[in-house]
Amino acid sequence: MRAFLQIVRLELVAIARSKAMVLLALASVAWMFILPRIALDDGTAEGAFQMNVRYSLGVVYTLVLVSFSAVAAGTLARDREAKRLQLTMVRPARHMFIALGRIAALTIAAALFLGVSCVALGLRYGRGRTCDHVARPVLESPEVEARRLFDENMRDYPDFRAKVAEIGERDIMKYLVQYVNETYQTISKDERAEWNFPPVGDPDARVSVRIRVTDTFGRLEKPKGVFRFEGREGVFDHVNKTLVRVSLSPAAAAESSAQKPGVLSFSNDGDANVTVYPRRDLVLLIEADGFWWNLFRAWLVMSAVAAVAVSAGVFLGASLGRGVAGFCMMAMLAASVASPAALDEYPDPMAATKADRISLRLTGISAFLTSPLDRHAPVAALEAGECVEWREVSGALASGFFVYPVLFSLLAGLVMRRKLD
Amino acid sequence: MRRWRAIVKATILEMSSEPLALLLTLSSIAIIAFASVFHIHQFGGADSSRMARDAGFSVLLVIGIVYAVFCTVKVFRREIESGTAQMALAHPVSRAGFFVAKASGAFLAYAVFALTVFGVTVTTVVGAKAGGIVARRTGDIAFIWGPALAIDAAVAVLPLVLAAVADRFFRCRFTTAATWLSLAISLLGAAASIALAVAFGFGDGMIGVPLWLAPAAVMLLFPAAVFVAASAAFSVRVKEGVATALAGALFIVALPAFGNYYLSSALSKGATIPWSRVFAAGLAAVPFVASFGLLGIHLFNQRDIS
Amino acid sequence: MNSAPDNVVELNSVAKTFRDFWMRPTVKAVDGLDLTVARGEVFGLLGPNGSGKSTTIKMILGLIKPGAGTVRLFGLPPDSIAARRRLGYLPELSYLHPFLTARETISYYAGLCGLDSRTSKERTSQLLEMTGLADAAGRAVGGFSKGMARRVALASALVGRPELLILDEPTSGLDPVSTNEVKTLVKTLVKGGMTILMTSHLLADAEDVCNRVCILNHGRKVAEGKIGEIGSSLQDFFLAKVGEGRDFTVAEFLR
Numbered sequence: 001m002r003a004f005l006q007i008v009r010l011e012l013v014a015i016a017r018s019k020a021m022v023l024l025a026l027a028s029v030a031w032m033f034i035l036p037r038i039a040l041d042d043g044t045a046e047g048a049f050q051m052n053v054r055y056s057l058g059v060v061y062t063l064v065l066v067s068f069s070a071v072a073a074g075t076l077a078r079d080r081e082a083k084r085l086q087l088t089m090v091r092p093a094r095h096m097f098i099a100l101g102r103i104a105a106l107t108i109a110a111a112l113f114l115g116v117s118c119v120a121l122g123l124r125y126g127r128g129r130t131c132d133h134v135a136r137p138v139l140e141s142p143e144v145e146a147r148r149l150f151d152e153n154m155r156d157y158p159d160f161r162a163k164v165a166e167i168g169e170r171d172i173m174k175y176l177v178q179y180v181n182e183t184y185q186t187i188s189k190d191e192r193a194e195w196n197f198p199p200v201g202d203p204d205a206r207v208s209v210r211i212r213v214t215d216t217f218g219r220l221e222k223p224k225g226v227f228r229f230e231g232r233e234g235v236f237d238h239v240n241k242t243l244v245r246v247s248l249s250p251a252a253a254a255e256s257s258a259q260k261p262g263v264l265s266f267s268n269d270g271d272a273n274v275t276v277y278p279r280r281d282l283v284l285l286i287e288a289d290g291f292w293w294n295l296f297r298a299w300l301v302m303s304a305v306a307a308v309a310v311s312a313g314v315f316l317g318a319s320l321g322r323g324v325a326g327f328c329m330m331a332m333l334a335a336s337v338a339s340p341a342a343l344d345e346y347p348d349p350m351a352a353t354k355a356d357r358i359s360l361r362l363t364g365i366s367a368f369l370t371s372p373l374d375r376h377a378p379v380a381a382l383e384a385g386e387c388v389e390w391r392e393v394s395g396a397l398a399s400g401f402f403v404y405p406v407l408f409s410l411l412a413g414l415v416m417r418r419k420l421d
Numbered sequence: 422m423r424r425w426r427a428i429v430k431a432t433i434l435e436m437s438s439e440p441l442a443l444l445l446t447l448s449s450i451a452i453i454a455f456a457s458v459f460h461i462h463q464f465g466g467a468d469s470s471r472m473a474r475d476a477g478f479s480v481l482l483v484i485g486i487v488y489a490v491f492c493t494v495k496v497f498r499r500e501i502e503s504g505t506a507q508m509a510l511a512h513p514v515s516r517a518g519f520f521v522a523k524a525s526g527a528f529l530a531y532a533v534f535a536l537t538v539f540g541v542t543v544t545t546v547v548g549a550k551a552g553g554i555v556a557r558r559t560g561d562i563a564f565i566w567g568p569a570l571a572i573d574a575a576v577a578v579l580p581l582v583l584a585a586v587a588d589r590f591f592r593c594r595f596t597t598a599a600t601w602l603s604l605a606i607s608l609l610g611a612a613a614s615i616a617l618a619v620a621f622g623f624g625d626g627m628i629g630v631p632l633w634l635a636p637a638a639v640m641l642l643f644p645a646a647v648f649v650a651a652s653a654a655f656s657v658r659v660k661e662g663v664a665t666a667l668a669g670a671l672f673i674v675a676l677p678a679f680g681n682y683y684l685s686s687a688l689s690k691g692a693t694i695p696w697s698r699v700f701a702a703g704l705a706a707v708p709f710v711a712s713f714g715l716l717g718i719h720l721f722n723q724r725d726i727s
Numbered sequence: 728m729n730s731a732p733d734n735v736v737e738l739n740s741v742a743k744t745f746r747d748f749w750m751r752p753t754v755k756a757v758d759g760l761d762l763t764v765a766r767g768e769v770f771g772l773l774g775p776n777g778s779g780k781s782t783t784i785k786m787i788l789g790l791i792k793p794g795a796g797t798v799r800l801f802g803l804p805p806d807s808i809a810a811r812r813r814l815g816y817l818p819e820l821s822y823l824h825p826f827l828t829a830r831e832t833i834s835y836y837a838g839l840c841g842l843d844s845r846t847s848k849e850r851t852s853q854l855l856e857m858t859g860l861a862d863a864a865g866r867a868v869g870g871f872s873k874g875m876a877r878r879v880a881l882a883s884a885l886v887g888r889p890e891l892l893i894l895d896e897p898t899s900g901l902d903p904v905s906t907n908e909v910k911t912l913v914k915t916l917v918k919g920g921m922t923i924l925m926t927s928h929l930l931a932d933a934e935d936v937c938n939r940v941c942i943l944n945h946g947r948k949v950a951e952g953k954i955g956e957i958g959s960s961l962q963d964f965f966l967a968k969v970g971e972g973r974d975f976t977v978a979e980f981l982r
Contacts, residue, residue, distance in 0.1 A: 006838025010824065017826040020662050084822040087883070090788045091839035092812040323441035323495075331448070359455060417790060417806075589749050 003093030007101025008108070011075065015109045024067055025113060028060045032120040035059075049125060053383040060117040061302055061379055065309050068110045069329040072313025075102050076412065077322035089416065096413030099314050103405045106310040111303035118299045122292050131294040131387045132208070132285035137195040137278050138262075146176035171357060180279070187225075187274045192267045197284050199262035200230055205286055207232055209246045209264065212281035213239055213274065224270030228259055229284070236266075245285070288387040297388040298378035304400025308372045309333070311408035318412035336370035339363050372399060424514050425522045432526025435499075436492050437533070437600040445488050446603055447577055449480040449538050453545055454573035470549040474634065474688065477542025481535060481641045482683055488534050489645040490668040493527040493652035498661045506726050517718045524653040524714065531645050533604055539638045540607030544572045546634065547614040572610050579606050636694040637684040643706035644675070644682050650710045654717030657724060734799075735891050735922045736764035736787055741796035743782050743946075756782040758946040759796070764891075769913060769923045771937035773930065773965060779946040780926045781819075784895055787924070788816060800891070812840070815889030819896040821880035825869025829860050829879050832868055833886055840887030847886075854882035874905050881912075892916065894925040898932050910936050930965055 015021045035056045041048040076099065079085040088098055150173060153160040164172055187193045200207060209227045227234045232248035259265060264284060268274050276282055288294075312332065316325040342363050367374075376396055381388045436442050456476035500506040500523065509519060548570075580602035587593035587602075651671055655664040682702065684694055743757040757779040764770040774780050785791040786798050789806035803810040823832055833854055837847035855861045858878040863871070868879055877900070884892060897913070898906040906929075913923055913936045927933045933940060934954060941951040942965060 002841050002843070003839045006835050009838070010827070010835055013831070014824070014826055020666065082822055083818065083820070084824060086785075086788075086790050087816065087818065087822055087836075088839060089790060090811055090814060090816045091836065091887075092808045092841060093839050094808065321440065323439070324444060327441050327444050417792070595748075 003091065004097045004101050004104075007088070007093070007098055008105045011102050011105030012109065014075075015071075015105070021067075021071070021109070024063070025116070028063060028113060028117055029120065031059060032056050032117050036124065049129075050383045052124070053121065053379060057117055057121050057382070058379045061114065064110050064113050064302075064306055065333060065373070066330070068106055068306055069309045069313045069333060070326050072102070072106050072310040073317045073325035073329045074322050075106070075317055076314060076416070077317040077320065077325050080318075080416075081322060085416070094413065095416050096409045098416065099318060099409035099412035100405060103307065103311050103314050103409060106314070107303065107307040107401070107405075110306035110310065111299070114299055114302050114306070118295050122295050126290070126292045126295070129291035129385075131288050131291060131382075131385050133288045133387050133389070135197050135200075135284040135286060137197060137264075137282060139195075139279060142177045142180040142279065143173075145180045146173055149176050149180070167357070171360075182277065183279065184275050184277045187266060187268045187276065189268055189271060189273065192265055193276070194263050194265045195278055195282065197229075197262050197264055200284075200286055201261070203231060203250075207248045207287075208285040209234065209248065210243065210283045210285055211246070211276065212243050213276075222270065222272065223268065223274040225266055225268045225274070227264060227266050229264045230259065230261055285386075294382060294388055297390065297393045298382050300393050301376045301378040301388055301396045304396035305373060305376055307400040308404045311404040315408035315412045315415075319415040332370055333373065335366045336373040339367035339370060340374060343367055372404065424512075424518065425525070428509070428514075428519065428522035429526040429529060432496050432523055433530050433533070434597070435496060436527070436530035438594055438597045439492075439495065440596050442488065442492065442530070442534070443596050443600050443603075445484060445491070446534055446537055446600065447581075449484050449534075450541050450573060450577045450603075450607075452480050452484075453477050453538070453541055454570060454577070470546045473545035473549045474542065477538060477545065478637065478641070478683060481538050481542070481638060482644070482679065485531065485535055485538070485641060485645055486648050486672060489527070489531040489648045490652045490665060490672075492530045493524065493649045494656045494661055494664045494668070496523055496527050496530075497653055497656035498664070501657070501726065510726065516721050520653065520657065520718050520721045521714070524649055524717070527653065528646055528649045531649065532642070533600070535638070535642065535645070537604045537607045539634075540604075540611040541573060541576050542638075543611040543634060544576070544607070544614045547611075547618050548572055551618070572614065576603065576607050576610055633688070633693060636696055636699045637688055639699050640682050640684060640694070640702050643703055644679065647675075647706055647709045647713065648672075650713035650717065654713045654720060657717055657721040733766050734763045735766050735801060736762065736770075736924060737797075737799040737802075738762040738783070738787070739797045741783075741786060741793045741798055743779075743786060743791065743794045756946050757786070757793075760943075760946070760948055762941060762948070762951075764922060764924050766890075766922050767917065767920060768938045769917055769925065769936050771933040771940035772924065772926045772943065773933060773940055774926075774943035777945075778943040780943055781895065782946075783943070784893060784924075784926065788814070788893065812887070813890040815884040815887060815892040817881055817884040817892070817894045817897060819899055821873075821876035823868045823871075823876055823879060823883075826867060828865050828867055829871075829875075829882075830855065830864040832879055833882050836883040837886045842887065850886050850888075851882075854885060858882045873900050874902065877901060877905070881909075885916075889921070891922045891924065894923060896926055896928065898927065898929055906932065
């Protein structure tokens with residue numbers, strides 16, 4: 001344990017005495033204060049908040065991930081190239097602890113960098129702001145619905161069977177899941193629609209509905225109506241933007257009180273039909289806690305993601321030269337962002353050629369391998385006022401502070417000596 | 422001149438044996454090949470070669486500058502830190518001459534990279550055009566990228582295979598062999614695709630020889646030369662990380678000016694780029710290269726080499 | 728394998744061949760080496776450049792795995808924590824973290840040896856005094872001269888009170904006064920019960936401090952014996968064993 005702590009301390013001292021890292025720390029803090037003064041927003045308080053979160057904390061988070069990944073990839077490689085590593089390796093400390101110590105120190109430093117930026121953001125926006133739990137409609141899972149569609153098509157259409165034979169069931173299912181997610185529902189004039197949500201129960205909880213309103217061609221509609229949920233109601237009128245938040249307040253009307261728990265209804269009182277994508281664009285927002293708490297949870301998640309990046313970097317540095325390890329780390333970060341985007345934006349999986357399918361499969365593998373770096377989006381949640389849930393935090397902490405560091409340091413310990421031959 | 426040639430040669434050989442330089446070259450080829458695959462259905466046959474050209478030029482500009490900075494900082498810092506600069510300067514070589522020769526070597530190492538990527542871009546553009554014509558005639562969209570992808574894959578993989586064979590049986594250094602083979606195969610691929618385009622043309626000379634890409638590609642050498650000179654000046658004074666960071670800061674500052682050099686969008690609008698404009702752009706880069714060069718020589722003359 | 732308790736280091740038919748990516752042999756660094764270092768002796772591992780001294784040392788340290796044969800350190804595998812706890816190592820060049828001060832460096836290695844903070848502080852101060860670095864204890868070692876850096880490295884090797892100290896070219900690059908200090912230190916440490924295994928190019932130094940030497944050439948042991956039993960000077964003995972075929976005629980070069 002003492003040896004481990006010494007290694008942690010050594011790395012922290014190295015960071016504290018590195019001019020580049022001190023400059024980076026100062027630049028990040030300065031950026032947090034300079035950005036709100038130079039940025040031009042849309043004139044609304046909410047717009048300014050969203051932009052500041054995205055471009056202040058968001059930029060610092062990216063900067064921390066990139067710079068600490070590079071430092072992590074260099075730390076063991078540099079010591080090995082300077083022959084200092086062998087002096088540590090002949091001491092009575094397990095080789096995996098040499099890697100784990102470095103991971104721990106770099107994670108602590110990254111968490112400190114992020115923590116300072118979070119505090120700066122909290123001081124600016126922490127007062128009076130809250131965040132919301134996000135609840136989605138309880139619907140059949142898209143995969144189950146896609147499977148049903150698949151079975152129906154297989155039974156009824158020979159052409160479909162031929163397509164499956166050519167492209168493969170896996171890609172067709174992906175397409176069907178995408179199709180199901182994009183399924184919309186049209187609510188006609190004077191019609192009432194209902195969706196099931198997890199019941200909230202607490203009558204004092206502040207609840208809102210967030211909905212994106214467009215017609216089938218993506219144009220803004222002019223809908224009018226009333227949302228009702230567990231004795232609350234909210235009027236939906238004078239819509240001038242596509243993403244609308246409707247606050248629900250206690251209702252006296254018998255209709256609202258008589259509703260079943262967890263059921264959200266919408267009565268279309270306007271002159272036009274309303275198009276809703278329930279899986280994609282309809283959510284219930286239930287007020288959770290304050291901005292500071294949300295910031296704290298986001299900080300934990302960001303630190304855990306940084307720990308994953310640092311763990312991978314230290315392992316790569318133990319097994320490759322400094323330059324190649326750094327390059328691989330940067331490529332991994334780029335792939336974690338680009339791979340899911342390429343998969344999402346791929347125009348039509350059904351029309352893909354063989355070359356495309358191979359590329360898509362490779363991109364899918366790359367997205368899967370780099371998903372621990374991209375799975376969480378704490379800055380986006382903060383920006384949208386959505387609660388970073390403790391469930392997500394605990395998952396991120398388990399993987400970032402335990403699974404990946406232990407796994408990568410074990411592997412680093414194994415390869416460390418081979419590189420000395 | 423002989424001294425200059427010796428230093429330049431050593432620098433190019435040093436960079437061609439650098440694994441990270443080879444990785445950057447291979448990644449660039451992969452980006453050109455993959456960028457096209459993911460946009461196949463959005464652009465179709467007519468626009469597919471535009472995609473290849475855009476990808477090639479973006480890689481030449483962005484990864485090219487990363488490569489130029491990396492090469493330059495590496496060769497200078499390694500000379501200073503490993504003590505080989507002391508050895509060289511103990512011979513009848515002036516510090517200014519040493520600085521200029523090292524910087525020229527770094528620039529020529531970048532030129533090897535640029536030529537490799539340009540060869541791949543030409544091949545992909547021709548291949549995409551040919552594929553597009555075949556696809557329109559046969560109705561099979563798989564043809565759009567088929568030929569280009571096959572050649573790109575060959576340029577990316579063949580040098581590695583041949584270098585492995587050379588390493589195994591002739592004891593050539595793998596990275597060096599792969600770097601030079603990438604250049605050779607890329608240029609051979611470009612020459613072969615142009616020859617095929619001239620020979621067959623797919624009716625009415627529809628493919629055409631993309632020689633009009635050359636001036637736009639030569640334009641990209643100028644910002645790279647500025648970055649080589651700047652990185653050289655930084656790296657004789659400060660350590661590797663700080664020199665790279667300073668070059669990165671310069672990149673951000675110079676970002677708005679890059680539009681003047683990145684002519685892919687002009688090409689897509691049917692503009693032609695006369696060589697006189699290329700010459701003028703080269704002249705515009707001279708003061709920057711000279712200023713950074715003089716700064717570098719001054720800093721190198723001032724510093725202790727120990 | 729049972730190891731005699733008095734043997735600190737035991738090598739039995741140890742061989743190491745380095746291979747390239749294709750697993751072709753590139754260098755046969757050590758070839759069937761048998762070696763023992765007894766407790767309390769100063770053992771010199773001598774040989775020309777490329778004779779396999781460094782590879783042997785690295786195998787004893789557990790940094791390189793032997794291709795064949797066995798290496799035992801205190802009767803244990805050399806990469807075991809228990810064996811490394813009793814070991815100190817001074818490499819040929821002082822590979823130090825340039826950003827740490829002399830005190831921090833020694834205290835870092837004390838921590839790696841598992842010493843508690845009080846003991847670590849005491850040992851660090853003692854060693855700084857002993858190596859004459861007390862006045863420079865707060866300076867970053869990156870700015871130290873070669874001799875000072877060597878002393879910091881030596882103090883770091885001694886901080887865990889090792890039973891076996893491995894010194895790789897301990898007097899390399901030192902001035903005559905410092906060389907003499909190192910030799911005196913070695914003799915003092917041996918008197919205190921420490922075992923020392925050292926390599927050196929300077930045969931006079933080895934002759935001054937070693938009880939027993941082993942000469943390696945092309946990875947093989949060509950001679951082994953106690954200093955007193957060699958008969959001639961170590962220099963003559965060494966040249967007789969490894970000097971054949973290494974004529975170098977300056978006149979020929981200048982012609």
